[in-house]
Amino acid sequence: MTANRIADAQKQLDTLIRAAYAKAFPGKEMRDFIIEIPKDTSHGDFASNAAMVNAKNAGKAPRDIAAALLEAMDFTGSYFVAAETAGPGFMNFRLGQNWFSDSVQSVLDCGADYGRSDYGHGEKVMVEFVSANPTGPMHMGNARGGAIGDCLASALDFAGYEVCREFYINDAGNQIVKFGKSLEARYLQLYLGEDAVEFPEDGYQGEDIKVRAKEFADLHGDKYVNAPSEERTQALIDYALPANVEGLRRDLEKYRIQYDVWFSEKSLHESGAVMDVVKLLSDRGMTYEKDGAVWYKATEFGAEKDEVLVRANGIPTYFTADIAYHYNKFAVRGFDRVIDVWGADHHGHVARMKGSMDAIGLDGSKLDVVLMQLVRLMKDGQPFKMSKRTGKAITLTDLLEEIPIDAARFFFNMREPNSTLDFDLDLAVEETSQNPVYYVQYAHARICSILKNLAAEGISPRPVTAAELDLLTTSEEKELIRKLATLPEEIIGAAKNYDPARLTHYVIDTATLFHKFYNACRVKGEEEPLMQARLALCMATRIVIENVLGLLKITAPESM
Known part of the structure; x- marks a missing residue:
């Protein structure tokens, strides 16, 4: 686990509030409260509703409770230096400069591991994605599913899960x-x-x-x-x-996707695992025979209708093989959680698949399905139908001949999986700040250029002291540092919510705040301690951009 200064500050603040409550209202029970980062940090770096949710227990108006808590609070030795009451009883807290300095130093100390956490506690998770039919080439939906699944797996890994990427080969049926x-x-x-x-x-x-x-x-x-x-x-x-x-x-x-496992559907049939699962369901009283076929009582587990497991001709259905495959994931290979990335047209299959896990004695709640909406190609502001060798829908290969891989992987993760995505082909190849991936890569290249130009003048970054980092006091510097400090939380959020789009949004915001800092704060030409502090902030930003682009498997160029 690496540093997470946001979590550290929240824990400190939780302790401070609880200690103040015990002092101001001895013997009174305290209800749990929220500590969050306000959207507008000009009012404070953190806010809490502790006074409001404890009004009943403390027997006072929220504003009076807030005033009592702030009077009883001792910030000595903490990251916090001031607080105030706002609105009906919110408490806003301000961080001291030491938190900002520590945040920069943490990024520098952790380097390529910055952003990692033990949030997942090593839980064994499989992400199965793409699993395109091997009877033909991959199409646009597979291109989006590949980018989403691969980046989600990266986020889960960084968030402390043990992750396996799997491709299911539909080589039977x-x-x-x-x-x-x-x-x-x-x-x-x-x-x-x-x-x-x-x-x-x-x-x-x-x-x-x-x-x-x-x-x-x-x-x-x-x-x-x-x-x-x-x-x-x-x-x-x-x-x-x-x-x-x-x-x-x-x-x-x-496309920069490498799987840990390529799993054959045919192997399930050859090993007898498909018919074994039929027997298991039958032994549990979950099947019946009708018209010579074996049926599964799917309606008992939330499905709209019962399902055929084995046809009258003795051949098991695709659904039966799917149950056997998921049984293999959980019961045979021991995954704690399984995440399937499917096209939105499979939405009707979700409930019956989860229900079938309950029916065979497993826990259907541990199977999660990310449903992915369609992609619309856009060109000149209009929907665009691209067809090449096949005369049919565009393939992944066709797409990657038209646009850079970096752009494809970034653009496909620009929206939440359950949102329809308009993919702008013109923008994807544009080398301007309007192209989000170019914009982020340019921020990284700009930092490399700063370092290179200074090196040409004999100036190199050196380890900085806490006192020197304390010189980073402008609003632009603090805004950028706040953003760098939230990376571990953003990765946890992407992993927890199965939403790698959080990472593209985050790195775009980081690039924006860096460009803002660069335009407002000189690096070269300042007094040496401040110059080195700003160089340290540049290097910390470079680390963060590299780490996020690394999770997305997108290159971080040193010049553009």
């Missing part, structure tokens, strides 16, 4: 049958002609199917043209599916 039939038709068409071989009505029409069939033909020639259909189809699947999965892996690595 109807879509693989359809995949095989599509490949078979394209392979046979190469030798017999398109008119001679009818393409399946529900087959995959993408150009990628033709490419895989041609690769297979180049490898095996017409060897399989006269083979039995089942043998031919299986050979095509055995070639094309691993190639597609490898393509997904390659595209995701280009």
Whole structure:
């Protein structure tokens, strides 16, 4: 765990308020209260409603309680130097310069670890995201899901959780049958002609199917043209599916996503785990038979209707495999919490999936689903339909040929996952302060430039004393320091609320406050102690920007 001066100040203030209450109102019970950072810090650095929530217990008006508490309060040895009553009985508290100095020093001391905490207490968490169908390339939804899932996993790791990133390969079921039939038709068409071989009505029409069939033909020639259909189809699947999965892996690595586990759905069927979960549900009295099929009593766990687990033909449904997969996550591999990042079109699946965990004797509340809304591409202020090689929806590869990876990862995390995202293609490639990722990277490059220019004049940063850091007293300096100090809390918030957009908003605000500081406060040309203090603040800001961009897996350039 690294420093968290916001939490330290809150704990101190909590102790100060409780001690003052015990002194001012001996023997009176004290109710819990809130300590928060006001939106407008000109009124105070922290505020509390302690006087208001304890009016009944203390038997006085809130303002009178606040006045009594402030009179009984001793700030000696703390970060606080003053307080006042506001409104109906709020108490506003002001931090002393030592808190600001300590906050800068903490960032410098912690370096690349600044922002880490033990909030998660090592809880074992899996984040499963993207899990694109391996029958074709990844599309825009996968691009957003990849950025959200990966950055959420980074935030959870920094917040003290033990995190596993997982990709679920849907390599079983109807879509693989359809995949095989599509490949078979394209392979046979190469030798017999398109008119001679009818393409399946529900087959995959993408150009990628033709490419895989041609690769297979180049490898095996017409060897399989006269083979039995089942043998031919299986050979095509055995070639094309691993190639597609490898393509997904390659595209995701280009997108800076690396998974700890690639989990095969097929392995669940082969190991017997899918039918085991049917037996487990049956043993618990959660199934019944109807029309030759095995049904799960989903309505007993909040679903709108019961679900088929095993069809009349003996083949388990996709839902059954999904239950077995989540059972594996919790019961077999022992994750304390599982987070699935799904498209918003899966919203109806959430309750029944959580309910199924309760039905098999697990805790459905430990399964969380982040539902992700659609992305609209915008160009020239209008919705834009981009189509390239496939003639269909834009793929992740297409997108990354058009815009930088840094911009893609940043933009996809600009809004909460459950908000529709308008992705401005023009803005993403713009090299101006209007482009938020460019704006943040420019702040980092500007700090590097300051250090480089001073080094050229023989001036280097040196360790600074607390007394020198106490010279950072302008409003611009204090605003920036306050923002740097909140990073650990912001990362905890992103992890707790499953909202990595908090990190992009935070780093944009940090860049804004740095530019404001830079324009108001000279570094070069000041007295040496103040110059070094401001250099220290520049370096602390650089660390914070680097750390946040690192969580987002976005580069922090030293020059632009």
